[in-house]
Amino acid sequence: MRNGVYTEVSELVGKTLNKITRCADEELWFYTEDGEVYCMYHDQDCCESVYIEDVCGDFDDLIGSPLVMAEEIYEDRDPLDGWEESYTWTFYKFATNKGYVTIRWYGSSNGYYSESVSFERLEEEALKKIVPKFDIDHIIKVAKELGIEVREVAPGEGGVFIKEEDGSERELTTFDLFPETKEIADLRCALAGLIAENGRLKKALKLIESKSELPEEPVDLIPITELYEINLHAKEALR
Structure with a gap:
């Protein structure tokens, strides 16, 4: 949560945007001429x-003219990866008299976590907590003292990056600053996986029981044909 007020994206209809900022593939910020700020995002969790x-269209078409369309649509499409059992396609469609833009979000999980997108209107106090005022000259000075390169980038493309040994760059993550958070996330992910596997095995056992009359006598006394039938049903259930 961004400490704002959850609202529907349709609240933007009739408003005029003067800026849209995209933060990687995780957030979109919408700024109106009235000084309002909206954030579209998802709080990532493990698993x-x-x-x-994807974004279809040009954000510039949404700037400077009142929005005549702002809607959220869920569509039933195939998953990006065939093995994903739980997934959600969410589409956000915007339009002004200059053009259309469709923002396509994709979420997947193990079925125990949210795949939805949040949309918030941020009040002034909330913005102060998220985007505090800072002295850019002081930041550059301190960065140079630490041997960190600071360079100017296009709006919405800023970030803190780590240079790998091979010379490539990647964006700084929470795990780099607080390594223990990755251990916690891995544990939570492992636990969620165990819960999911336990549920799958329970369903498999029910299927085996429904298709086979499980004998009560010792396994040494069970005819081989019955064991073979139970084995077939078990393989089918555990696929």
Whole structure:
């Protein structure tokens, strides 16, 4: 949560945007001429992945003219990866008299976590907590003292990056700053996996019991044909 007020994206209809900022594939910020700020995002947790899969259109078409369309639509489509059992496609459609933009979000998980997208209107106090005022000159000075390179980038493309040994760059994550959080996330993910596997095995056992008359006598006394039948049903249930 961004300490704002949850609202529907349709609240933007009739408002005029003066800026849209995209933070990687995880957040979109909408700024209105009236000084309002909205954030579209998903709070990532373990065992899930929710991100902006595609943007169709030009954000510039949404700037400077009142929005005549702002809606959220869920569509039943195939998963990006065939093995994903739980997934959600969410589409956000915007339009002004200059053009259309469709933002496509994709979420997948093990079935125990949210795949939805949040949309909040942020009040002034909430914005102060998220985007505090800072002295850019002081930041550059301190960065140089630490041997950190600071360079100017296009709006919405800023970030803190780590240079790998091979010379490539990747964005700084919470795990880099607080390594213990990754251990906690891994444990939570492992626990969620165990819960999911336990549920799958329970369903498999019910299927085996429904298709086979499980004998009560010792296994040494069970005819081989019955054991073979139970084995077939077990393989079918555990696929």
